[in-house]
Amino acid sequence: MNRSWPRVAFAVAVLSALGAFDADAQAAQPAPDGVTLSDSTIGWSTAKYATLVDNGLVEGSLDTNIIVDRTFKTHVLENRYLKVTLLPEFGGRILSIIYKPTGHEQLYRTEVGVPYGIKTGVFYYDWMMVYGGIFPTFPDPEHGRTWLKPWDFKVLKQDAGEVTVSMSLKDDVAYAAAPKQFGKGPTGIEATYYVTLKADRAALDTRIVLKNPQSTPVDYEYWTCTTLAPGSDPQHPETTGGAEIIGPVPAYSTPRWYANLSEADDSAGPGTRRFEKLRYFRNWPTMGIAYAAPDMQGGNFWGVINHDNEEGIIRIADNRVTPGLKMWTWGFPSFTNQTDARKDLTPAQPYVELWAGVSDQFFHKASFAARGEVSVEETYSPTVGMRNVTDANEHMLVDLAADAAGVNLEFFSIEPAAPLRVTLKRGDAVLFDAPVNVDPKNGNRISAPLAAGGSGDRIKLTIATAAGKELIAAETAIK
Secondary structure (H helix, E strand, O other), X not given: OOOOXXXXXXXXXXXXXXXXXXXXXXXXXXXXXXXXXXXXXXXXXXXXXXXXXXXXXXXXXXXXXXXXXXXXXXXXXXXXXXXXXXXXXXXXXXXXXXXXXXXXXXXXXXXXXXXXXXXXXXXXXXXXXXXXXXXXXXXXXOOOOOOOOOOEEXXXXXXXXXXXXXXXXXXXXXXXXXXXXXXXXXXXXXXXXXXXXXXXXXXXXXXEEEEOOOOOOEEEOOEEEEXXXXXXXXXXXXXXXXXXXXXXXXXXXXXXXXXXHHHHOOEEEOOEEEOOHHHEHHHOOOOEEEEEOOOOOOOOEEEEEEOOOOEEEEEEEOOOOOOEEEEEEOOOHHHHOOOOOOOOOOOOOOOEEEEEEOOXXXXXXXXXXXXXXXXXXXXXXXXXXXXXXXXXXXXXXXXXXXXXXXXEEEEEEOOOOOOXXXXXXXXXXXXXXXXEOXXXXXXXXXXXXXXXXXXXXXXXXXXXXXXXXXXXXXXXXXX
């Protein structure tokens, strides 16, 4: 990955980091933030189709010559940084995350939905239709049973400092016509999806809680599906040739029926390929599946950065709970060959679909203990001005690199209103130590030369509050 920067004088880099060239940073601190919750609606168009009561597709009902307009009720959470749209009645999903400092959308959303995969044995209902956003899928792989189900919506907390809501559903589905690789009867698993937006926080916090109320174990799969298109026009979100999958994923594997993707990278060992080339959406020749191999190995973040404008969205989570990472796209031709979505209906659209699972791959089931509970906490943070992420937590996203020319640091603070102190050291030698004003629109970059006589071949970073509370610590080797 190319981490090179245009070279600027150290004094300029330091002054920029301190906010000396940013009039907004010199202004008074912003007024206190507040979180609001409001009801709204959203329209969505689909090809004409009909479903049975149990959600199978009615034979012959699909007519792609007729477009039907639908309206859904939505709930909108908003603070000074984010505008988040929730759609409980169609899959319990987070449909939109707009980062207000740039005005850009982070999630993909189809303009016209088209049923596909009909009677191919791939999906539980023997058909599927993408809408977009972020949403839970269970108890089966390949979008599970709940992607088109209405989830119950509740407001749990609502004040100026925080709004927390929930969307919940119980798996009581029994679809006798499901293809043989899927379970037929209900599992009884109860799912509650908590979504929280806090004041002064430029990230959305979620938690999915699954419960097995039965006295016997249940085999199941759980995956959070995300369809990502950061830095997009809110009216036409899409993934472009500038998109890169970000995360500590050195290698990947593909199912044998998607072996055509394997030509993109050299071998990384039996059954796996190096991931470097396939990080880039432009290198996906066609649709396909790639799994982090052997899994996420404890790495706590992944996402997509759009290098067309250096905006991204990163999921931060304990991937010891969700070790599986599945990656899917329709291939780069879905972007280059786009036509009028209302005149040339096709499910193949330009987005990057990343999944977090409790097992390593689809159709590798996990066991849910009797009376057990599984909780998956996730934070979804936009990024600006970052070309990579090397370290992340619930407070901060960092890209730290060093070579003989000096140290390069990019970071995004999830609480941008709070001033910070950034320290870079090589051994005992201090390379940078100063207060920094956060720039929520452009991000923050700091460069520093290596101190003469500094000892050691590693650079250590600490970012703390102005009062000295450590928010993140990271280190990197000098290359």
